[in-house]
Amino acid sequence: MTGRPRSFDRDAALAAAVEQFWRVGYDETTIATLTSAMGVTPPSLYAAFGDKERLFQEASRTYFARTCEGMDEAATRPTAHEAIAEMLDGTARAHTDAATPPGCLVLTEPRLGSQRAAVRERLRSRLDRGVRDGDLPAATPTDELAGFLLAVMRGMSGCARDGGSAEDVLAIARTALRALPPPVDRGPLPPD
Amino acid sequence: MTGRPRSFDRDAALAAAVEQFWRVGYDETTIATLTSAMGVTPPSLYAAFGDKERLFQEASRTYFARTCEGMDEAATRPTAHEAIAEMLDGTARAHTDAATPPGCLVLTEPRLGSQRAAVRERLRSRLDRGVRDGDLPAATPTDELAGFLLAVMRGMSGCARDGGSAEDVLAIARTALRALPPPVDRGPLPPD
DNA sequence: GTCATTCCATAGCGATCACTACACAAGGAG
DNA sequence: CTCCTTGTGTAGTGATCGCTATGGAATGAC
Secondary structure (H helix, E strand, O other), X not given: OOOOOOOOOXXXXXXXXXXXXXXXXXXXXXXXXXXXXXXXXXXXXXXXHOOHHHHHHHHHHHHHHHHHHHHHHXXXXXXXXXXHHHHHHHHHHHHOOOOXXXXXXXXXXXXXXXXXXXXXXXXXXXXXHHHHHOOOOOOOOHHHHHHHHHHHHHHHHHHXXXXXXXXXXXXXXXXXXOOOOOOOOOOOOOOO | OOOOOOOOOHHHHHHHHHHHHHHHHHHHOOHHHHHHHHOOOHHHHHHHHOOHHHHHHHHHHHXXXXXXXXXXXXXXXXXXXXXXXXXXXXHHHHHOOOOOOOOOHHHHOHHHHHHHHXXXXXXXXXXXXXXXXXXXXXXXXXXXXXXXXXXXXXHHHHHHHOOOOHHHHHHHHHHHHOOOOOOOOOOOOOOO
């Protein structure tokens, strides 16, 4: 019933898998590189995580959860402009963090389209709140704008993957903010 | 000296190879799918194109030449705003043309970084001309702006690959234009 | 201790990868 | 026709892919 205990840290092994998928993508990641990076033999990998596909799903879910944390925290900024600026800034920092592979797994991996849609939905949701709060014009095309911002984030990821510096990626984010509608002036007091 | 003549159209076979690399990328394209799509057996492929790497180089060079044609033609527009708008519009149309795979080979394939740098350079060059012509402010950060536009184009390609419609991709292009500096008023005629 | 259960390590499965050896076919030169 | 050159088609190379059969090691239950 109980059996021999596992000889490796499952979470640590999963983190190593995340790092692999993140750096070279699903297709270029092989079971051999995974077992090497995770410090685990193939049978142990399959016993603990199923197959390559399920391991990738679990890895991408872990990765995506962290991404969403960052976005949700940035979304708490009082105005839509500040929130979007913080999201793009955090994205730029994450994409060029020397401690992790460049770019973003969700924005790069072809098969993670649904996660990208979720990111876009989060962007739109924050823009919608900006319209409700009155710091964005009522006529703001929030869905179009969210699609644009997702595209910019993807471009930032690609720039980082091509070796772009943190400043290069940040410059993209800064420029993208110019495409937002001008903030609505709501009087002498800050709206929050 | 003369030998047996080739039994297939080299250009047509190359075009089929371009289509393969374009649709699924370098890594996912196998010799087997290439020979099938090109209507050629492996020895003929290797005799005519070298190996997979050289075939890809020739295919991407062919593809890139067409891309540059489109950009150079768009660059002839009188103002920088019109030229950039035309480039983004042409990009959007190319990325969602039903007759070709969605997205862009150059903007998608990791190993084509130098071609992406060339696209960015073309964008910067046209922006620089806009500054010289006086339809962009003298202080315009043309290099940063070119990096931003390349990122947007990459995002447009990704959107198309994710199944985005022509209108979705065009909306990204339209929104990106809002990030350009306002045109310099150069007299009684409206600059737009 | 014995047993059942679970994990680990070696070793290798069939399939597919990029690529090619070999024999033959199709042309020009003489 | 006989050569010579070059392309074609079959069939298969060693390497690597994702994945697993098998046997032994490590635990708890009794």
